[in-house]
Amino acid sequence: MKYSMSALFENKPGVLNRVVSLFRRRNFNIDSLTVGRTEIPDLSRMTILIEGTEAEARKVEKSLYKLPNVVQVEHLHDKPSVTRDLALIKVEVDGQKRPEVMQLCDIFRARVVDVAQSSVIVEITGEEDKIESFIELLRNIGIIEMVRTGIVAMGRGQHTVTPANGYRKLGTKTYKNVI
Amino acid sequence: MKLTGAEILWECLIREGVDLVFGYPGGAILPAYDAMTKYPQVHHVLVRHEQGAAHMADGYARATGKVGVAVATSGPGATNLVTGIATAMLDSTPMVCITGQVPTGVIGSDAFQETDITGITLPITKHNYLVVDVEDIVHTIREAFYLARSGRPGPVLVDIPKDVQIATTEFDYPDEPVTVPGQRPVGEALQDELDVMLEMISQSNRPLILGGHGITLSGAERELLKFVEKVQVPVALTLLGKGTMPEGHPLCLGMMGMHGEAHVNLAIQEADLLLAFGMRFDDRVTGDLSTYAQNSRKIQIDIDASEINKNVRVDLGITGDLRQVLNQVLPRLKNTDHREWHKLIRGWQEERHSRDIYNLEEGDKLYAAHVIRDLWKYTGGDCIVVTDVGQHQMWEAQYYPHERPRTLITSGGLGTMGFGFPAAIGARMGLPHEEVWAIVGDGGFQMTMAELATAVEQKVSVNIAIMNNRYLGMVRQWQEFFYEERYHATPMASPDFCKLADAYNIPSMRVTARGEVSKSVDFARSHQDGPVLIEYVVEKHDIVYPMVPTGAALHNMIRRPRAVTASSEKE
């Protein structure tokens, strides 16, 4: 089974390294990991997708909490949530194949974002399954290159992941980015 | 007032209660060393190798419960600390290591004596910091001490580049307590958890407490005793749990695990309820997990949520501070007696005596176990014993009962040879009124014996008891059992330890017969102004029994083959 969780952590140099080092050390099977800024300037959010059992998902959560920079961890798989992945796919096309690609894009609500002599780049956003099936169809046409962002997720409605006790910035925090 | 980063460092350390640091200077930490001269209230112990500094800080912390501090320079100084940091991490010792670093401007350029020590120690510290601005020193040091001693304690490293030590700023020390954003206070159990716990206890006929190091870390010894007496539950201890419950107590069974006593392991396998109090089910404790304690329900209380269900699945896991949780349940416990269960265990216990080495006639041999037993007897059994790693460590655990917490200091989780002697120096410097014995092997002692000079220079009265079996005994034992007696790379030559002591002007004595052990104690006690070295020339081919081979079920122990009848225990 796949389990998703969302973690808020202090946006300090080296923190990502700590998280990744923890996953490696504890031998967790991480399927996807995305990191980005949040509504709070000092916090970053990580969406983690792990392949494993529920017990393993709980272990990941407990281990994350051992890192002093981790502020909040929430499981998303057990609550209503929206998950999205984005892929950019460069497809090999000729005059004949181009309309075929355009048609697929239409069905999947993907967009063509670049057109060249013998290739196009399409962009697709959505749940993993949808993207997977889109990619499968494109494979037959000919994929030259592909990049995916990994999963980002957010709980619906009142299922919000914010720091439980509010977040108070500590210290003067003038760390330069040296790591 | 404007102070340099180096001065601010000492101002902060002093405010954390530090009056003793173990260290070794070098280029990148020189500003801090120079500033130290302005703070005579801090005593610096110059070690002979940075590993020694880390182990001394560790021994100091384990003996006193305070945070130990080690200081080293960048590069090789910092990397020499690594083994000591990992040792502290595995056994949850509160420790802060301060390292110098190359100036911020050249970090990342492979500068002279640059190593990425925060990168290197990331997996072996509770947390670490690279301070790149003098403004950050105050809150970083405060946070470092807070993290080292709070929750599940552990080592924290603070790496300070040379230019940051030199830079000046206004020194301003905040009054408010430290808070760390990701730190959740862990304390009491939920009412539901307590209800379930009490229910499980009341349904049990064969309960057993597995007492671990967490009891001492939480200061729960008195609560444990009350619990035990009320419910009449016997207690099995881990190696690091020794001392948490007086071993003379009738309900204290002794050590569990690979070299634990047979009756203790049998009790674990036969219990119907296991109460794991601050112990983490190390593989040396459980043996084969698929056959471990199959007849019992299990309750685990640990301050570290990630320890619960890590190795052994439990029926009830309580994340909390042991002392607080015990205080919550104590008023609600009912008196029980469990007499049948005690009788069963006592039966197994009696069987043990027939195979016990201290009932073995020594003949013309000197057994390390006899020496350790006699040291216990002639010292009054109330010393702080610091061991190294190997057979002698296990014999200490088996034959030196401890009555008080923090009186056995030993490297359990990492099993670091070379730990014993420096850790004993740290322990004695922390508790100068205690009698401290370092019980070490001929192999491990040679790893850190450079610290003899430190002990002499600092006039530290540590009694060094070398169990010289001319072998890496514990490894030899494995070769005997599992590698068809191919004793490769385990016979070991040593210097003449007494001559070595002479070179340092350390009083020394060599013991070759059991009758001389009591004299050696008198000898050690007659020298109080520095270390004393005693070499016990012990039996070469002895084996630590019982032994659960790695991966075997806990009750499948290899026992001392020969049953012994005559009792030579001359109590």
Ligand SMILES: Cc1cc2nc3c(=O)[nH]c(=O)nc-3n(C[C@H](O)[C@H](O)[C@H](O)COP(=O)(O)OP(=O)(O)OC[C@H]3O[C@@H](n4cnc5c(N)ncnc54)[C@H](O)[C@@H]3O)c2cc1C
């Ligand atoms: C050669 C050799 C042989 C060994 N053989 C044996 C053996 O036969 N038997 C044996 O027992 N060990 C043996 N060991 C030691 C073993 O490897 C482990 O180090 C030991 O079992 C760990 O004991 P522990 O779980 O009590 O302590 P630790 O590893 O220190 O764990 C302490 C636990 O307590 C928790 N804790 C901390 N503070 C609190 C608090 N306030 N409240 C609640 N919980 C808290 C921690 O989170 C942790 O889970 C051997 C070691 C060596 C080197």
Ligand SMILES: Cc1ncc(C[n+]2csc(CCOP(=O)(O)OP(=O)(O)O)c2C)c(N)n1
């Ligand atoms: C630093 C380190 N290296 C290797 C080992 C593996 N090891 C464990 S016990 C042991 C033998 C210890 O020999 P000695 O110090 O003479 O003690 P004895 O077992 O003979 O009592 C060895 C080599 C270790 N624990 N630590």
Ligand SMILES: [Mg+2]
């Ligand atoms: Mg030896």
